[in-house]
Amino acid sequence: MRYVSTRGQAPILSFGEAMLTGLARDGGLYVPETIPTLGKEEIAALAGLSYEEAAFRIMRPFVGDAFSDDEFRSAIAKAYAGFGHAARAPLVQLAPNHFLLELFHGPTLAFKDFAMQLIGQLFQIALQRDGRRVTIVGATSGDTGSAAIEAFRGLENVDVFILFPHGRVSEVQRRQMTTPSEANVHALALDGTFDDCQARLKDMFNHFEFRDAVGLAGVNSINWARVLAQVVYYFTSAVSLGAPHREVSFTVPTGNFGDIFAGYIAKRMGLPIDKLVIATNQNDILHRCMTTGRYEMGGVKPSISPSMDIEISSNFERALFDAYGRDGGAVAQLMDEMKTTGGFAISQGAMEWLRDTFASGRVSEEETLETIADERTVSGELLCPHSAVGVKVAQDHLGAVPMITLATAHPAKFPDAVEAATGIRPGLPPRMADLFDRAERVTRVPNDLSALEALVHERRAR
Numbered sequence: 001m002r003y004v005s006t007r008g009q010a011p012i013l014s015f016g017e018a019m020l021t022g023l024a025r026d027g028g029l030y031v032p033e034t035i036p037t038l039g040k041e042e043i044a045a046l047a048g049l050s051y052e053e054a055a056f057r058i059m060r061p062f063v064g065d066a067f068s069d070d071e072f073r074s075a076i077a078k079a080y081a082g083f084g085h086a087a088r089a090p091l092v093q094l095a096p097n098h099f100l101l102e103l104f105h106g107p108t109l110a111f112k113d114f115a116m117q118l119i120g121q122l123f124q125i126a127l128q129r130d131g132r133r134v135t136i137v138g139a140t141s142g143d144t145g146s147a148a149i150e151a152f153r154g155l156e157n158v159d160v161f162i163l164f165p166h167g168r169v170s171e172v173q174r175r176q177m178t179t180p181s182e183a184n185v186h187a188l189a190l191d192g193t194f195d196d197c198q199a200r201l202k203d204m205f206n207h208f209e210f211r212d213a214v215g216l217a218g219v220n221s222i223n224w225a226r227v228l229a230q231v232v233y234y235f236t237s238a239v240s241l242g243a244p245h246r247e248v249s250f251t252v253p254t255g256n257f258g259d260i261f262a263g264y265i266a267k268r269m270g271l272p273i274d275k276l277v278i279a280t281n282q283n284d285i286l287h288r289c290m291t292t293g294r295y296e297m298g299g300v301k302p303s304i305s306p307s308m309d310i311e312i313s314s315n316f317e318r319a320l321f322d323a324y325g326r327d328g329g330a331v332a333q334l335m336d337e338m339k340t341t342g343g344f345a346i347s348q349g350a351m352e353w354l355r356d357t358f359a360s361g362r363v364s365e366e367e368t369l370e371t372i373a374d375e376r377t378v379s380g381e382l383l384c385p386h387s388a389v390g391v392k393v394a395q396d397h398l399g400a401v402p403m404i405t406l407a408t409a410h411p412a413k414f415p416d417a418v419e420a421a422t423g424i425r426p427g428l429p430p431r432m433a434d435l436f437d438r439a440e441r442v443t444r445v446p447n448d449l450s451a452l453e454a455l456v457h458e459r460r461a462r
């Protein structure tokens with residue numbers, strides 16, 4: 001299995017190399033050269049398997065010879081052993097033909113754990129085998145950061161630096177990142193937005209001298225392995241509703257476009273998906289783009305679903321690559337235009353492809369609160385604000401085909417919004433009950449590449 005860059009100019013890599021490389025050296029994102037497919041019988045055979053066995057069968061064709069079958073099986077087993085639900089990703093019914101896929105039973109209570117726990121295991125195998133050490137730098141709007149810290153804390157051959165936007169994550173999210181005491185964990189509160197954090201991270205990758213000196217690695221959804229691990233729950237949930245003999249649709253609360261892109265990959269692999277619906281909060285650049293054909297930045301407004309307060313939606317580049325017939329030059333041009341003018345127009349052909357592939361919707365702050373309140377009354381589910389954005393958009397797209405909405409985080413990560421909507425303050429699981437008593441360790445950092453690079457150089461272990 002070979003991986004190519006969305007900008008067409010970087011070396012072609014294996015799965016193992018792409019996983020440890022992060023951003024391609026031409027600034028693009030790695031994608032598989034071809035997408036392996038599963039036949040109807042292979043999909044049907046997933047029914048009744050453990051999540052771990054299904055994960056092995058679904059991901060194996062993408063991995064090539066980077067890991068042996070035994071290594072890969074053992075990494076998957078360790079990754080999901082700590083989840084708080086036997087099904088790992090249970091499906092609950094909200095209404096006739098509407099289901100909720102609960103992705104928040106991992107150690108940090110968000111869907112990021114599905115991929116990050118696995119990547120943590122795979123990095124350890126690969127780094128020990130090669131005798132390498134890496135410096136992971138991650139950008140987060142709240143959930144990726146805590147999941148990455150949880151997966152890599154205390155590991156000998158990894159330093160992990162997490163950039164989060166100062167004052168723009170929930171208190172639970174912040175404390176999950178600032179309270180681990182291991183010396184290899186560095187929480188950095190940046191003066192700026194998530195987009196600034198992600199832009200500085202990409203600047204570091206594009207600064208080859210720095211990148212090579214520190215052995216920079218990425219665990220954002222820049223990293224293909226992140227997307228791949230998220231493909232699995234599309235299959236397991238669809239199969240539990242009758243796929244491949246029955247179609248299903250998905251609505252996905254969307255920010256950086258990694259999760260919904262995983263759904264698109266599942267469809268390309270042969271899963272019969274009818275609709276894939278992008279659900280945005282008031283930071284609706286993706287919904288506006290799907291409606292108008294222009295990707296146009298307008299400034300991020302802080303919302304009650306802060307993890308989706310994103311305007312530069314990194315993985316949309318992967319969708320554009322396919323929308324433009326895998327023309328890396330065309331994608332590179334759009335990304336340059338974005339950098340210089342803050343937006344770009346999408347060609348008619350590419351827009352047709354995007355509209356054939358994805359639907360979209362946008363939810364206001366008031367609608368988010370109303371949905372949390374209504375759902376508590378109607379189905380009894382307590383939704384986090386991101387999941388509520390998904391549920392509201394899904395309700396507007398319900399039809400004859402069963403709809404699955406992804407519940408991306410636990411309500412206890414966003415207690416203020418949930419309490420404002422329902423009067424109920426959701427509590428953290430017992431293992432996290434002392435989160436508010438633990439000491440915090442965080443460094444406030446400017447939105448400045450040289451200052452950040454200097455700090456990483458100084459703090460990382462050698």
Ligand SMILES: Cc1ncc(COP(=O)(O)O)c(C=O)c1O
Nearest residue numbers: 143254255256257258259307408
């Ligand atoms: C809770 C939550 N929901 C939804 C999203 C959006 O996911 P994606 O960035 O993969 O589109 C994120 C983060 O991005 C998140 O943390």
Ligand SMILES: N[C@@H](CCOP(=O)(O)O)C(=O)O
Nearest residue numbers: 140141142143144220221256
């Ligand atoms: N919502 C995310 C943003 C980063 O997304 P990623 O999937 O690219 O890691 C977060 O919680 O940090």
